[in-house]
Amino acid sequence: MNRHTLFGGAYAIAFFSFLFGPLIIMSMTAFNSSRFPRVSPWECFTTGWFNELFGNARLMEGLLNSVIIGVGVVALAVPIGLAGALALSELPAKLRAALYTVLILPILIPGVVLGISTIVLWGQISRGMGAGFLYNGYFLTIVGQITFVSAYAMLVFIARLQRFDATQTEAALDLGATPGQAFRKILLPFMAPAIGSAAFITLLASFENYNTTVFTVLSESTFTTALASKVRHGTDPSLSALAVIIITITLVGALTNEALQRRKEAEMGGRASRSPLYLNPVTRTLTHPGVVLAILVAVIGGISYAGSQHDSSVCEAGVLQEKLDRQEELRAAQRAKIEAMEAEQEKTLPKSNSAFGGAFGGLGTPAPAPEPAPKPESPSAFGGAFGGITAPKTDE
């Protein structure tokens, strides 16, 4: 028994480290001034990578595009998914299975295929009908993503609809409601949580999609495609900063949603009128999802503001000075070596540190002086990636 719990505990720790370890490490690297995302050696606590992230014009433009496309996809995919789920629920069993397969198919088709086929189809249509304005990255990406994103939404709705008691609609009709009223006043409110989830899932699916979008977006770029092309040129801690932001938003969303669900459940199940938490006006207000959200936003806002006021330049200058000193030392040693060698009149070249020396140490190359760490410009491919200190090249 005891050994079991011991093993269980160890397993749980291993499991959760595996799950969350990378996230935690990555989040920490966002606050290290080192040009390479790492926690050790820890140089200086900095919030500069957030500035660098927001200063990246290409990413920010992509973010705006992603939002535009995401809103479009949600606005279309959610109603389409709902309509599909409703249609399925009305059909006789055999037809339902067949239609289900057809509607789910886009999820199974590789995104690349969807992307290319979207361009081909709409290319034909826009040329054939002389509607060239349709052939733009926004429109194509929205229609391309909808083909499979609406199937996600549909799955969410199907799950919820299975719990719907159809006699509710009948009762509404019997009480004099028109079919439209029964839909709006009975079915839609019941589906509301699923509509929320579906909107969230479709927004995420749209936002993070690469395979289809990279084709359909044409010459524009979304946040994901911009990010991908940036990563191709090497990673730096501003991406960790992005991860921190995304994780924070997710946590806030999850906590608020939990507060919302718990309150709803308590109200529906009649626990609300008994639970001391809901009877006391103070705790009742404190546990209100809106208040929870407001508190979280306020706390994060405060931390962000405090962070933005943080100035790591002194520390970084110190680190830089250290590096320069170290470099100077090495140079001196090298010079001494060269002198010694020259003195011996040998023809062998002085041994300089290789590129990898620079990569892992970031020190010692007889190269131009290192720049101060947080720099808004994108670093060059390998320089950025390996924390090297070669001359910055411009990003393509």
Add this chain to the structure above:
Amino acid sequence: MPDRSVLLDHITIRFGNFTAVDNANLKINSGEFFSFLGPSGCGKTTMLRCISGFSEPTEGKVLIGGKDMAGVGPNKRPTALIFQHLALFPLMTVAENIAFPLEVRGVSKKERRKKADELLEMIALPGIGDKKPGELSGGQKQRVAIARALAVEPDILLLDEPLSALDLKLRQHMRTELRAIQKQVGVTFIYITHDQGEALTMSDRVAVMSRGVIEQVGEPDRIYNRPRSAFVASFVGENNAVEGIIKGQSGETAALETPMGTFEARVGGGRKYKAGDKALLFVRPEQLIPGESANAFQSVLSRQEFEGATNHVFANTGDQELRISMVNAGLAGSLPGQGETLSLGFRPLNATILPVGHMASEA
């Protein structure tokens, strides 16, 4: 007073080859408390859905207040249905539930609330308007469902086994209450149940159904005392059934030869028999009286079940087991003991001869 009658004019309802309701033909009077009684699966709900407009009859017509309802949807009929599981709207408050029929008719919010409060008053649950249905007890939900249905101001209220989910005490209480509400509002109640106690105590008239067929329509006491088929005799109340062969009929009564002896009994349903016809004799447990000289026979007591006011005594004559109800004689009296031989008899008018047919347990 509006015409609140319902005429079922030769209604047949089929699902594919299966006939759920077979040629139902009856009139439910304005302001009547009318019950359909039958075992589960006999087509009661199907019949009710046809009256409320959720399905159309395969054959025949439904007339409400003298008007043909063909093609009139459930939201256009002067009926309100109380579903087997009530179908209260869980996301709305009690007041919103009750006022829903007014909401969809465009009545203002203030007036809705007023009407909801009035109806809550009527069902003796004032002040629960702001609760959610999930917070109510079974009996409260029941009453809210009734209030919501009455908010439509229907001419006909249809109730599909509304008490089946309640416990016994509450069920008995709600019977009285339903009956009182019906008298108060004067609406025609069409009530569906498989519980004969409910049907007999509340109804003005009862229709007994089996396998989609309406076997008998009548006042509760007539259904009980004058069953017209073997099914009705065996389904409504307890009954002893004895098979036999007709010896001869004279007017209201006939003689039936059975393994227990030859008995004289009333002929059910005004039927005519020839000598040699097979038939069934039905005698209720409370009509088998010890020491009665009419239709007397001997029987051996096998076992007893005690149930307070009455004792259920079981006795055997040959292979036939008979069920006898005896009033509890208390400490001062005494009941025959096990193994004793008992002389039993019954009055000819209190037993019924009916044609052989399917019985309740086989339905």
